[in-house]
Amino acid sequence: MKNSKKxxxxxxxxxxxxxxxxxxxRKYPEQFHIKAIASFNNVELLVEQAEEFSPExxxxxxxxxxxxxxxxxxxKVKIYAGMKALEEMATEPCDTVFMAIGGVVALKPLVAxxxxxxxxxxxxxxxxxxxxxxIRNLAxxxxxxxxxxDSEHSAIMECLLGKTKESLETIYITGSGGALxxxxxxxxGSVTVNDVLRHPKWKMGRKITVDSATLxxxxxxxxxxxWLFDVKSEKIKIVIHPEAIIHSLVEFVDGTMRAVxxxxxxxxxxxxxxxxxxxxxxxxxxxDLFSIGNFSFFAPDVKKFPAVNLAYYVLDKGGTTPxxxxxxxxxxxxxxxxxxxxxxxxIDTVAKVxxxxxxxxxxxxxxxxxxxEWAKGEVLKLW
Amino acid sequence: MKNSKKxxxxxxxxxxxxxxxxxxxRKYPEQFHIKAIASFNNVELLVEQAEEFSPExxxxxxxxxxxxxxxxxxxKVKIYAGMKALEEMATEPCDTVFMAIGGVVALKPLVAxxxxxxxxxxxxxxxxxxxxxxIRNLAxxxxxxxxxxDSEHSAIMECLLGKTKESLETIYITGSGGALxxxxxxxxGSVTVNDVLRHPKWKMGRKITVDSATLxxxxxxxxxxxWLFDVKSEKIKIVIHPEAIIHSLVEFVDGTMRAVxxxxxxxxxxxxxxxxxxxxxxxxxxxDLFSIGNFSFFAPDVKKFPAVNLAYYVLDKGGTTPxxxxxxxxxxxxxxxxxxxxxxxxIDTVAKVxxxxxxxxxxxxxxxxxxxEWAKGEVLKLW
Numbered sequence: 011m012k013n014s015k016k017x018x019x020x021x022x023x024x025x026x027x028x029x030x031x032x033x034x035x036r037k038y039p040e041q042f043h044i045k046a047i048a049s050f051n052n053v054e055l056l057v058e059q060a061e062e063f064s065p066e067x068x069x070x071x072x073x074x075x076x077x078x079x080x081x082x083x084x085x086k087v088k089i090y091a092g093m094k095a096l097e098e099m100a101t102e103p104c105d106t107v108f109m110a111i112g113g114v115v116a117l118k119p120l121v122a123x124x125x126x127x128x129x130x131x132x133x134x135x136x137x138x139x140x141x142x143x144x145i146r147n148l149a150x151x152x153x154x155x156x157x158x159x160d161s162e163h164s165a166i167m168e169c170l171l172g173k174t175k176e177s178l179e180t181i182y183i184t185g186s187g188g189a190l191x192x193x194x195x196x197x198x199g200s201v202t203v204n205d206v207l208r209h210p211k212w213k214m215g216r217k218i219t220v221d222s223a224t225l226x227x228x229x230x231x232x233x234x235x236x237w238l239f240d241v242k243s244e245k246i247k248i249v250i251h252p253e254a255i256i257h258s259l260v261e262f263v264d265g266t267m268r269a270v271x272x273x274x275x276x277x278x279x280x281x282x283x284x285x286x287x288x289x290x291x292x293x294x295x296x297x298d299l300f301s302i303g304n305f306s307f308f309a310p311d312v313k314k315f316p317a318v319n320l321a322y323y324v325l326d327k328g329g330t331t332p333x334x335x336x337x338x339x340x341x342x343x344x345x346x347x348x349x350x351x352x353x354x355x356x357i358d359t360v361a362k363v364x365x366x367x368x369x370x371x372x373x374x375x376x377x378x379x380x381x382x383e384w385a386k387g388e389v390l391k392l393w
Numbered sequence: 394m395k396n397s398k399k400x401x402x403x404x405x406x407x408x409x410x411x412x413x414x415x416x417x418x419r420k421y422p423e424q425f426h427i428k429a430i431a432s433f434n435n436v437e438l439l440v441e442q443a444e445e446f447s448p449e450x451x452x453x454x455x456x457x458x459x460x461x462x463x464x465x466x467x468x469k470v471k472i473y474a475g476m477k478a479l480e481e482m483a484t485e486p487c488d489t490v491f492m493a494i495g496g497v498v499a500l501k502p503l504v505a506x507x508x509x510x511x512x513x514x515x516x517x518x519x520x521x522x523x524x525x526x527x528i529r530n531l532a533x534x535x536x537x538x539x540x541x542x543d544s545e546h547s548a549i550m551e552c553l554l555g556k557t558k559e560s561l562e563t564i565y566i567t568g569s570g571g572a573l574x575x576x577x578x579x580x581x582g583s584v585t586v587n588d589v590l591r592h593p594k595w596k597m598g599r600k601i602t603v604d605s606a607t608l609x610x611x612x613x614x615x616x617x618x619x620w621l622f623d624v625k626s627e628k629i630k631i632v633i634h635p636e637a638i639i640h641s642l643v644e645f646v647d648g649t650m651r652a653v654x655x656x657x658x659x660x661x662x663x664x665x666x667x668x669x670x671x672x673x674x675x676x677x678x679x680x681d682l683f684s685i686g687n688f689s690f691f692a693p694d695v696k697k698f699p700a701v702n703l704a705y706y707v708l709d710k711g712g713t714t715p716x717x718x719x720x721x722x723x724x725x726x727x728x729x730x731x732x733x734x735x736x737x738x739x740i741d742t743v744a745k746v747x748x749x750x751x752x753x754x755x756x757x758x759x760x761x762x763x764x765x766e767w768a769k770g771e772v773l774k775l776w
């Protein structure tokens with residue numbers, strides 16, 4: 011019986027997306043088996059997950075925690091530690107490597123999994139922002155299928171199914187607008203971390219919730235879409251849709267559009283990525299068109315949210331510049347979350363570092379990792 | 394060059410849909426060739442169309458007009474007359490038989506075209522309402538592909554592309570609500586023909602515009618969807634969407650939905666039916682999400698618009714009952730358009746005739762035609 015189940019390797023099992031993945035797997039015990047889980051340093055939850063899901067392998071990113079987890083799980087499972095072990099875990103035979111690690115550290119394990127020709131469920135947008143061209147080319151060469159888990163990209167993939175590349179006119183990435191959509195321009199300078207973390211529609215990790223508030227999240231998604239679907243940036247637009255029911259739309263050259271709708275719950279795109287092309291019934295909350303009543307659409311306010319145009323700028327600039335945007339943003343968001351900078355400083359800092367950077371054309375993976383390190387250092391130098 | 398063009402036989406070329414078909418063909422002279430056209434009695438326009446599009450065949454339904462059209466088009470083209478000639482024209486070799494004849498008279502030519510295994514672009518909903526099961530079975534047997542042209546069914550087809558039948562949960566047929574959507578209940582008894590013909594979103598023929606106002610059009614579309622997509626009636630719902638941009642939605646068993654959007658212009662679904670699976674660029678007005686701003690959704694008011702539940706009733710009753718609904722409705726709409734009955738009498742009359750009818754199970758095509766004749770007679774007896 012076990013052999014007929016889809017074997018899943020889950021990197022980032024203790025984060026927001028990772029916990030949702032396990033919640034989905036819990037609902038389909040006949041369909042999926044968790045072969046391996048990994049976390050950077052959440053020993054407590056990792057042990058709990060290992061006991062519930064009985065994986066064959068458990069990896070802890072932080073080597074200092076190896077002996078603790080070893081003693082807690084002794085004899086029950088193979089235990090590994092360190093970032094290199096995480097990369098190796100990502101290449102193990104399985105049906106799906108689920109990448110749910112946030113931030114720039116996701117890059118190496120993702121490249122390793124693609125290099126091994128694995129089928130990837132990709133929730134981490136940062137690596138594809140930093141190294142989109144390398145990842146796209148490697149995935150094509152290794153015939154590694156990347157199924158997006160970001161709700162917007164999951165919807166775009168669904169919109170594009172069965173369509174030729176030539177028939178695509180415009181991708182409209184929707185966004186709820188984030189926590190500050192309705193905050194007036196004058197008050198933007200004084201918003202607090204708590205204001206920013208109060209997202210109107212999605213329960214997510216802290217970093218992505220800040221990115222939603224700056225609209226950098228949409229900017230990163232534009233870059234992500236460019237490489238996931240191999241579409242030029244001028245064909246990718248952002249539309250604010252506060253109800254967060256339509257997760258993206260695609261317009262075709264004949265002027266017709268397809269849209270994909272679901273209740274804002276990450277388990278929908280997670281289930282899709284795990285089960286694709288199968289369509290599995292579930293008990294998640296559904297869209298009730300009659301009770302929603304209204305869908306609205308707005309153009310993003312690019313003056314209030316300069317992250318949008320900055321993302322298009324780095325995408326057109328290419329080379330190592332998107333990696334600099336990504337790492338500078340991650341570092342600046344951390345500074346904001348720890349109270350060291352104000353909200354408006356986030357994108358201001360990112361812009362300064364981006365404009366200071368001398369982009370390397372046709373970068374190697376090491377060039378990209380070096381550029382990220384440089385960007386992180388530049389942000390810290392500024393504060 | 395001419396041989397590489399798609400050959401189209403257009404039945405009902407002088408009606409609202411037929412003229413739109415020719416407008417589409419006019420824009421793609423390298424793609425499509427009109428092989429044959431037919432009209433019931435609009436000699437003037439038929440001659441004009443024959444001169445512009447140079448078809449090989451022209452058929453006039455009304456035999457009394459044969460000599461007039463013959464003298465007007467002498468030597469230029471083969472001319473036929475009568476309903477039997479129309480049926481024969483529908484079986485001629487071609488790439489697409491475009492059925493744009495309104496009303497019950499479309500049934501025989503449609504059955505003839507399907508019997509000949511032709512690819513059909515179906516704009517006429519009445520025949521599939523009356524004889525859905527016969528048409529479905531015959532099309533399956535003859536491997537005749539039916540591409541819907543009704544905007545809602547064109548959208549549903551698009552939503553279902555690449556999906557298994559088992560994955561379908563619910564079809565949501567959208568409707569603008571018609572001309573009387575905002576008229577209060579008390580005023581419904583006194584609306585005039587002019588009120589009813591003022592459709593807010595679509596420019597269409599008179600009969601379908603009245604059907605939009607009674608919501609019988611949505612009822613007929615539910616029946617049409619049942620047979621076009623072989624879906625049980627409980628899986629088909631109606632949702633009022635006054636902006637008329639989303640042309641239908643399909644929910645799948647995993648709780649995700651696909652929707653199809655386009656500006657309300659019949660040329661979109663016409664072009665799709667002619668070119669499918671190709672996607673052709675065009676200069677028709679496109680949806681501008683930013684200028685639309687809002688989409689709204691309402692449940693249909695089934696007390697104000699009893700046609701909705703009447704349609705579900707006849708669908709569940711089956712046999713010859715849907716044909717009776719269809720013919721009684723067509724006759725009643727004509728009585729309304731000629732000022733002989735009031736607006737609320739339309740559905741009231743249809744309901745009386747439907748409830749009087751003794752349905753024949755597993756009807757033949759003749760049973761259906763006889764039931765339609767009977768229904769027409771019953772309506773006229775009542776007024």
